[in-house]
Amino acid sequence: MPEPSPTPKRRGRLLRFGAACVVLSAVAGYVVVQYVTGGAGKPGCRVVSSQGDGTTYEFTPEQAVNAATITAVGTNRGMPERAVTIALATALQESALRNLDHGDRDSLGLFQQRPSQGWGTAQEVTDPAYAANIFYEHLAKVPDYTELPLTVAAQRVQRSGYPEAYAKHEPDATLLAAALTGTSAATLTCEGRPETATATGPDAVRAALLRDFGGDGAQAAGAESGTEADSATDAQKTAASAGEAGVPAAETSGRTVTLPVGDDTAAGRGVAERGWQLAHWAVANASALHIERVTYAGREWVAGNTDSEWRAARAGGTEAAGAPGSAVGAGTSAVRIVTAQ
Structure with missing residues (x-):
């Protein structure tokens, strides 16, 4: 004989139980997403x-x-x-x-x-x-x-x-x-979609460099703007007098900030590792600082690129392409950061 159909009361309990399960699953999914992404929207x-x-x-x-x-x-x-x-x-x-x-x-x-x-x-x-x-x-x-x-x-x-x-x-x-x-090269990328109410331009990049690389106990360098010809020297003099340890020297020309790369003796690392640290640092800060493009070791990141690939730099550049995942590459003397304004 066929099973008797559930009574209305039992059907109501089953429906409530099913609805509760759906709600709990949704909440659990939300919590997982918030935990993984840090509760700050979609991963970018x-x-x-x-x-x-x-x-x-x-x-x-x-x-x-x-x-x-x-x-x-x-x-x-x-x-x-x-x-x-x-x-x-x-x-x-x-x-x-x-x-x-x-x-x-x-x-x-x-x-x-x-x-x-x-x-x-x-x-x-x-x-x-x-x-x-x-x-x-x-x-x-x-x-x-x-x-x-x-x-x-x-x-x-x-x-x-x-x-x-x-x-x-x-x-x-x-x-x-x-x-x-910087030990793993060309491995970090962000969408680079600008956030609101944030500082922009080369001045903001230099301020952020000082914020992060201005700690004690590292080699002195500079973070000062100036003409392309003399800014590195002026920056290093300013840093030496101010004690701004660890801040990479910054040369500014229009919307481009150029960071000369040298050995990071404080951490015992070579030029390429230091360069990739600065390049990845710039990409990580792209949304907050409105950075449009970062170039290093013959490869470049461009805002809007979400496939985690650093592409070969545009034709006409002076740097030779380096292999992704390797901290070795030609043209490792400078990191170039182009801001939106």
């Missing part, structure tokens, strides 16, 4: 593995700017790439690479540092450069931290209630660190 940036294994990580322009700052502060302190990976994984777990103005108890900023626990004032720990610097300061005091599992090294600094949580971010942090330190 992407980093790919230089190993050709198809590994990728997608993230937002907001996350890209913060990741670039964390990396710049670390390399200027002479910290190894492993330290940058640990810092990025920690910030991914603590804030999803967002500069939060809230948290557990009085936790704030990228690393959810607590003013009441001696990390600094609320204003300081919500300054990404300061927050990264003090994180590295504590990490450097952990014996043999480069040999420890990432989750152990991060926990020695953070004292988190969930120490194992850092481990799941290690693959993404490793990709980001390789690109943003």
